[in-house]
Amino acid sequence: MAARSxxxxxxxxxxxxxxxxxxxxxxxxxxVSFTMLDASGGRVKQQYIxxxxxxxxxxxxxxxxxxxxxxxxxxFTKEELKALEQASSGAVEITEFVPAxxxxxxxxxxxxYLGPDKGGAKPYRLLAExxxxxxxxxxxxxxxxxxxxxxxxxxxxxxxxxxxLLYADEVRSIDEVEIPxxxxxxxxxxxxxxxxxxxxSKRFDPAQYKDDVKDRIEEQIQxxxxxxEIIVTDDSAGSPSSAxxxxxxxxxxxxxxxxxxxxxxxxxxxxxxxxxxxTTAKRxxxxxxxxxxxxxxxxxxxxxxx
Numbered sequence: 542m543a544a545r546s547x548x549x550x551x552x553x554x555x556x557x558x559x560x561x562x563x564x565x566x567x568x569x570x571x572x573v574s575f576t577m578l579d580a581s582g583g584r585v586k587q588q589y590i591x592x593x594x595x596x597x598x599x600x601x602x603x604x605x606x607x608x609x610x611x612x613x614x615x616x617f618t619k620e621e622l623k624a625l626e627q628a629s630s631g632a633v634e635i636t637e638f639v640p641a642x643x644x645x646x647x648x649x650x651x652x653x654y655l656g657p658d659k660g661g662a663k664p665y666r667l668l669a670e671x672x673x674x675x676x677x678x679x680x681x682x683x684x685x686x687x688x689x690x691x692x693x694x695x696x697x698x699x700x701x702x703x704x705x706l707l708y709a710d711e712v713r714s715i716d717e718v719e720i721p722x723x724x725x726x727x728x729x730x731x732x733x734x735x736x737x738x739x740x741x742s743k744r745f746d747p748a749q750y751k752d753d754v755k756d757r758i759e760e761q762i763q764x765x766x767x768x769x770e771i772i773v774t775d776d777s778a779g780s781p782s783s784a785x786x787x788x789x790x791x792x793x794x795x796x797x798x799x800x801x802x803x804x805x806x807x808x809x810x811x812x813x814x815x816x817x818x819x820t821t822a823k824r825x826x827x828x829x830x831x832x833x834x835x836x837x838x839x840x841x842x843x844x845x846x847x
Contacts, residue, residue: 549658552668552694554635554679559665560658566702567652573758626687633692633703635681644678644693647712650705655694665701672696680706732793739800 546562606614657665
């Protein structure tokens with residue numbers, strides 16, 4: 542089924558204009574939602590209570606205010622708030638081109654696919670090919686939904702993507718995180734690189750991952766709907782948080798041994814030569830280990846009485 546466009550916009554840089562259509566790049570995946578009920582199973586509803594009088598305030602009597610000092614507000618009417626919104630222009634204005642690798646993914650927000658609109662096929666293709674050849678991405682501004690967005694137009698194999706970006710003041714610096722200095726030995730680094738090589742793939746394939754927790758919850762919900770009782774088992778003893786802290790070299794060797802199925806990792810030396818970086822052959826995990834893990838992950842349910 543062909544994707545349905547959300548809206549049409551125009552990309553501009555210099556005197557060049559490219560009419561494009563925007564398509565949602567993602568499907569909103571709603572999590573499992575539970576409804577709040579009272580003890581007898583009836584629905585409960587949310588109400589807003591005045592902190593001054595204690596009375597319930599209907600939604601149609603609410604106004605919006607901005608707290609400029611402690612417990613001091615300036616209020617705005619709907620018309621005043623509307624006047625503060627940015628008028629939608631229907632255009633994405635490119636302000637500069639930057640090396641694609643210079644944009645930290647931490648700034649990424651929502652993504653949209655871009656496809657050429659009527660009359661835009663050739664300039665669309667020209668922009669995509671030029672960015673691909675130069676290794677650059679476009680940075681621009683886009684006014685929509687009452688706001689002004691900072692955006693990145695980046696090239697992918699099939700075409701262009703418009704990526705909303707966070708502004709600088711919306712991203713915290715990693716300098717705020719306390720990271721103590723620690724020395725790493727050449728032996729530890731060699732083993733770590735061996736382990737990384739042993740579980741490295743040529744490219745990221747998102748299709749091989751799924752939300753196991755969501756699937757498990759939905760499965761148990763269906764059992765409850767069918768009248769079965771769920772018995773929750775305590776697996777906290779085997780959680781990572783309860784694991785004992787062991788020597789990092791022992792942990793690396795054990796990881797490599799489990800991955801390779803032999804003890805070759807124990808012979809790793811401190812050299813970072815090609816022997817230390819050689820990719821360990823992959824072998825499937827032992828069947829007993831897999832079965833044991835599967836039994837542990839399964840939630841037990843009692844059988845129905847005949």
